[in-house]
Amino acid sequence: MTAPTLTDPSTAGPATPELEQASRKAEARRGLLIALPSYVYLVLLFVLPLVLVFVYSFATRDSTGQTVLADWNLDSYRRLFSAAVLEIFVRSLVLALVTTVICLAVSYPFAFYIATRTPRVRNVLLVFVMIPFWSNFLVRTYAWRVILGSEGPVSQASQLLGGEPLRLLFTNTAVLIGLVYGFMPFMVLPLYAALERMDWRLVEAARDLYADGWTAFRKVTLPLSMPGVVAGSILVFIPSLGAYVTPALLGGARTVLMGDYIVSQFLAARNWPFGSALSFAVMFVMLLATIFYFRAGARTL
Amino acid sequence: MSKPAVELAGVTKRFGDELVAIDRIDLTVEDGEFFSLLGPSGCGKTTTLRIIAGFEFPTEGSVRIHGSEMGLKPPNQRPVNTVFQSYALFPHMSVAENVAFGLNMKKVERSEVQRRVSRVLDQVQLAKRADARPSQLSGGMQQRVALARALVNEPEVLLLDEPLGALDLKLRQAMQVELKDLQGRVGITFIYVTHDQEEALTMSDRIGVMNEGRLLQVGRSEEIYEHPTSRFVADFIGDINLLVVTMNGSSTARLANGVEIGVPAGSAVVDGQVTVALRPERLALYDLDEEIPAGHNRVRVQVKRRLYYGDVHYYDVDAGIDTEIEVKEENRPGVELHEVGDEAYLVWSPEAANVVTS
Numbered sequence: 272m273t274a275p276t277l278t279d280p281s282t283a284g285p286a287t288p289e290l291e292q293a294s295r296k297a298e299a300r301r302g303l304l305i306a307l308p309s310y311v312y313l314v315l316l317f318v319l320p321l322v323l324v325f326v327y328s329f330a331t332r333d334s335t336g337q338t339v340l341a342d343w344n345l346d347s348y349r350r351l352f353s354a355a356v357l358e359i360f361v362r363s364l365v366l367a368l369v370t371t372v373i374c375l376a377v378s379y380p381f382a383f384y385i386a387t388r389t390p391r392v393r394n395v396l397l398v399f400v401m402i403p404f405w406s407n408f409l410v411r412t413y414a415w416r417v418i419l420g421s422e423g424p425v426s427q428a429s430q431l432l433g434g435e436p437l438r439l440l441f442t443n444t445a446v447l448i449g450l451v452y453g454f455m456p457f458m459v460l461p462l463y464a465a466l467e468r469m470d471w472r473l474v475e476a477a478r479d480l481y482a483d484g485w486t487a488f489r490k491v492t493l494p495l496s497m498p499g500v501v502a503g504s505i506l507v508f509i510p511s512l513g514a515y516v517t518p519a520l521l522g523g524a525r526t527v528l529m530g531d532y533i534v535s536q537f538l539a540a541r542n543w544p545f546g547s548a549l550s551f552a553v554m555f556v557m558l559l560a561t562i563f564y565f566r567a568g569a570r571t572l
Numbered sequence: 573m574s575k576p577a578v579e580l581a582g583v584t585k586r587f588g589d590e591l592v593a594i595d596r597i598d599l600t601v602e603d604g605e606f607f608s609l610l611g612p613s614g615c616g617k618t619t620t621l622r623i624i625a626g627f628e629f630p631t632e633g634s635v636r637i638h639g640s641e642m643g644l645k646p647p648n649q650r651p652v653n654t655v656f657q658s659y660a661l662f663p664h665m666s667v668a669e670n671v672a673f674g675l676n677m678k679k680v681e682r683s684e685v686q687r688r689v690s691r692v693l694d695q696v697q698l699a700k701r702a703d704a705r706p707s708q709l710s711g712g713m714q715q716r717v718a719l720a721r722a723l724v725n726e727p728e729v730l731l732l733d734e735p736l737g738a739l740d741l742k743l744r745q746a747m748q749v750e751l752k753d754l755q756g757r758v759g760i761t762f763i764y765v766t767h768d769q770e771e772a773l774t775m776s777d778r779i780g781v782m783n784e785g786r787l788l789q790v791g792r793s794e795e796i797y798e799h800p801t802s803r804f805v806a807d808f809i810g811d812i813n814l815l816v817v818t819m820n821g822s823s824t825a826r827l828a829n830g831v832e833i834g835v836p837a838g839s840a841v842v843d844g845q846v847t848v849a850l851r852p853e854r855l856a857l858y859d860l861d862e863e864i865p866a867g868h869n870r871v872r873v874q875v876k877r878r879l880y881y882g883d884v885h886y887y888d889v890d891a892g893i894d895t896e897i898e899v900k901e902e903n904r905p906g907v908e909l910h911e912v913g914d915e916a917y918l919v920w921s922p923e924a925a926n927v928v929t930s
Contacts, residue, residue, distance in 0.1 A: 476660035478647040480674035
């Protein structure tokens, strides 16, 4: 800023651009200092491993299966397009999408219900949503093995009603149930946050302007809660796509998903280059999905 | 339509067991009237409006609009529209989409919607901003969008909840004139909620003053201002001096300092103490040697304070009673100034006073 226009130039103070500059520099230094721990953390624990995986994905294996960091090639990426891999990929995508849709359909009414309660009831309900996090995910997934097993309560209930013993465990349905169960809170919380911020007077305004309850929801509440829908969908879709524990424990041999497939490449097949390439392929799809979601979300706002 | 626009009969609204938001309100608003509900915050005026709009339902009593009983009809089935205090414009829609919302909901034909939206946007001088989002507009413009969004539906009654509350003084005054003009042009019944007494006085055909859930007095602006019937109304609207006097006869009373004054003849008062309300501008200060008009009250006072406002002078005078009395004199040629410490006569006509209930 130079001298204000209203000031008589003869009485204006001397120009001091170097003072301004120095203050701006000091400000930038302080900012960097605050962010430094985060930067160090990100570079050491995120960027470096990622670069490592990227490098490995171009490496080769010797006759004993040992990874050799030489003879860089694209073989691993070529193998991504084999029928067997594509099948796993498509199955994972479909399962992640179905999981997201079911989570959204179940969570929206529940989040709406929570957001419209009194603050006290609201907090209690939110605690209920978060209670499952207090016990280990692995343990909870094992619990589902018991519930869904052929001697489990679900199967017994179906037999009591005169049906056949249910074979749910080790099927896609079991994996789906596990995924929906596991990631539901990630959908409920952002939806709740969006709905809790809602200005309900806007809904009143819509009702005042001759909209019935359902139309007011469709025209006002839903579009205004879209940020929550987008955030929740991303938070459910991405971990579902890469899920490992759930398919490993609840899925069968014929329901291999991306997550356990990648793990098997590293641990069982010892094909690190291919495992690395798979990881990057999944990340790429997640990136595309995220961009798509945000675009779609932005359009409705 | 000759039936009253809105009739409230014995309307009471309780929230929970304790809180009585409004208490047995009977009110008739005539067709085409500009009616204001005036009162301090929390007096129940907004609740009354919300009951007419259908956002709340009365615990007791009934609401009729142009003769038809509203009962449990939801807001979308009532022939009224609301201009909300915070405007409540849809942030995800353009100005034109906001304004078209009601017509689209009523399934009005598309070309007709366009025609009416552009006409009403012309009326509120926002035709150029039709594609803007509400957040891109100034407060005054948002206010006009809210108004246009309600008016475009040509409601039988327009409900306005402190629509000018968020605007600064200049803009508010301009919008007051605009609103009043508009109401005259469109001929729609306006029910206007405000806590601003000046706004209510200048705009309304009639005013209803509310306090603590009760409708205390209904009347034209002059009636409310000149003849308040209760201490609250007298005190809430304009400046007022409230003097507690002891009646001794049907039209005379004694001040706390023993001076006898005349009060309006025929004031229905029983013997005992009553409160007399006196507007500062109805009082005058006379020099001790000046001639007092016949039949006027005269109390000897001392000037304690003088405030110069340019167009008027305010005096606080001591009459030897427990409260000081405020006097407002216009700054006209010939009106003499009284200095602080001067003795003078405080003079007023008995008819200028009102006996009010407490």
